Amino acid sequence: MDVLEYARLLRKHWVIVIVATIFGAVAGLGLSFVQTPSYRASTEVFISTQAADTSSELVQGNAFTLSRVNTYARLASSEEVLDRVVEQLNLNVPSRDLIEQIQAVPVADTAILEISATSDQPQVAADLANATAANLADSVAELESDGTSSPIRLATIVSASVPVEPESPRPMLQAVLGGLLMLVAALAFVVARDLLDTRIRTDRDVKAVTSAPLLASVHFDPKATSRPLVVHAEPLSPQSEMFRTLRTNLNFVEVDGTSRIFVITSSIPGEGKTTTAANLALAIAGSGQSVLLVDADLRKPKLAEYMGLEGAVGLTDVLIGKATLNDAVQDWGSSGLFVLPAGPVPPNPSELLGSRAMHSMLEELRSEFDWVLLDAPPLLPVTDAVVLAQQGADVLVVAAADRVNAPQLKRSLEMLETADVSLGGLIMTMARLDSSEAYRYAEYGYGGPHTSPAHAEEKKKQPAAKAAKAEKVPPRPPVKKVDARPRSAKRGAARR
CATH class of the missing domain: 3.30.70.1130 (EIF_2_alpha)
Structure with a gap:
């Protein structure tokens, strides 16, 4: 660990250090009052x-x-x-x-x-x-x-004279010594805890596990639960900017210009893979390219809920022949984003994802869309993501700060290496935004829609309650589910 790492630990755990030091000083002072004086x-x-x-x-x-x-x-x-x-x-x-x-x-x-x-x-x-x-x-x-x-x-x-003050205890000295001892103990505890803690916390932790490229580090969003689609809800936020950075970096992963198919997964549940896939799709669609977002998590599908779509018909129906792509794929807004929900949860998800029907569908989608993003289950609990990647897609692994640990991430990457699939890179989510980064984002206006002058002026005209409600529930664009044109014609229009 270098000096910067120690400084980071001290800044993170300063409360523990200060409380321990005060406790040691008080304990040393209290001990001096119960000790028998010695002259x-x-x-x-x-x-x-x-x-x-x-x-x-x-x-x-x-x-x-x-x-x-x-x-x-x-x-x-x-x-x-x-x-x-x-x-x-x-x-x-x-x-x-x-x-x-x-x-x-x-x-x-x-x-x-x-x-x-x-x-x-x-x-x-x-x-x-x-x-x-x-x-x-x-x-x-x-x-x-x-x-x-x-x-x-x-x-x-x-000759010896009668001492006026006792040699011990010395309250102030014991308070200082007690505080110093507890300070050293607290610092040792913080350092030992950090060394023994294998959780992924920073970009450096990710790079220590793998040499694969870290494509983006998305900062922690405290409001992600209430509005997972941050690129749509707050396009000027730091998180939205990082998804646009991720979109740009993905262009260097696939530089041949052909249709890009990516499986987005994670090591364990709860790392934000679904919200990452959805926001990345929104960022790509915002650049004028057509993108299909597929909910390939046939065990716990959430994409339809996040996107506000009807999920009764989806990928499962297409793979078993009950529906066609034209019937199952839905438009989201008017920016070139299309969504294929998961559909009914099947009893054999891995077999469906590894079937010839899935391979044929991906080949068809490759020619229909500029980008295809597959939201897949986590790697460690099930093998679905590996099965999907073997269909000819690159894998993007999401690693959440303070959620996944280094051994888990390492095992996930070893699984992909053993299966001989292509790893496009890693995406860190829930990363910390330090004060210097926060200042830079605020200085350049990446503070969310509430930082824009127009939005501030509008809020002045609204009642306080109505303004607060508007902040909590950002409107979604209308979802088009019925269109007289054939699906292929709509996709071509989206590309143009």
């Missing part, structure tokens, strides 16, 4: 030898003193010294319990020994430090004595 008092002891007569003796005495400092530091917390401290202060605790309260540390490159004592009472801490220093001097004098006097002398140069 520390310190005294300093100077270690010296008897007076020397010559400079050589002075140097030797100084070296001897420095070599003994560490020894006397260990001796300060010995039972011999602490027994005398307990007796002097009349303490009701055994001397071994004081070992953890007494600490003697030599001051670097000096003959000074710093003796510290801790206690939950400030006066006791000072008394312990002073008593330890005094009794250490007595013990050293006895141990170093040659029978008459000791060559080593310990003198207290700084």
Whole structure:
């Protein structure tokens, strides 16, 4: 992961990080209030030898003193010294319990020994430090004595004073440390979660799975459920612009100029393959080319509902010979878009889609339309999309951000590779629109019809309730189901 990825994670999960940091700071602060205060008092002891007569003796005495400092530091917390401290202060605790309260540390490159004592009472801490220093001097004098006097002398140069503030707890310090610890923990959690999460989230995730071209990345549309045909409902929206980009990029997938037949599918349900197929068809029809949108999802057909068409007669009837294409294909508007609904749900969808009747129908449609888009079921649950692709069509795989994961997408693409079908590319749906992209779209006017001056002026003239209703339910163009001309004549007119 690079710096930009970490920045993206922090921006996405900043609430978790901030809450965790505040919780850690509050927990550290709260812990300081329940802890027993601990006071520390310190005294300093100077270690010296008897007076020397010559400079050589002075140097030797100084070296001897420095070599003994560490020894006397260990001796300060010995039972011999602490027994005398307990007796002097009349303490009701055994001397071994004081070992953890007494600490003697030599001051670097000096003959000074710093003796510290801790206690939950400030006066006791000072008394312990002073008593330890005094009794250490007595013990050293006895141990170093040659029978008459000791060559080593310990003198207290700084007596321990009663501490005013406790050494611990320190509320502010513990609050800062608690906040920092939880901050690090939250960041580690966010990074680990992202590394372990295999869901497809960005274009980079798609490119990490396959080298196939990513033809378009359609941004998430919060109103997709209420109006799936965004190219018709809001032609100036960022989503509509991306479908037009997809239309343009498809021209490079099939550059021979012949009729283009594409199977549009996904790895799992709920990735937006049907709305992608419908909006792509609208974008193509808007460029003046004829396009037939076929609902080849014979298990859960939804295209007729989305397009506002009668779906009683459709693809199933054509394949079993109960109806002709002229009877089943319906016009949608006047822009050259035609729709073939699924018709009745059959008991054998895969067999119908792989039949000779399906192959013959596709060959006929190839000569009738500039584009043929087949909305197929997802790849992983059933094999219908693969069967359709083997009829001579290219496959477009829809990958929804935060819906499909990398292993699922990889298995889907492996299925297509095993079946030796042509993969035209991938389409990412429900992608995130970051702030910089949103600004660019707004700057160039891709903000939906509500951003146009004419629409704003019209809304000023409407009552608020009526304007809100108009926003929620965009009108559909009239659907032509009956025409005196033959179907082929109408298609030719659409091409022209």
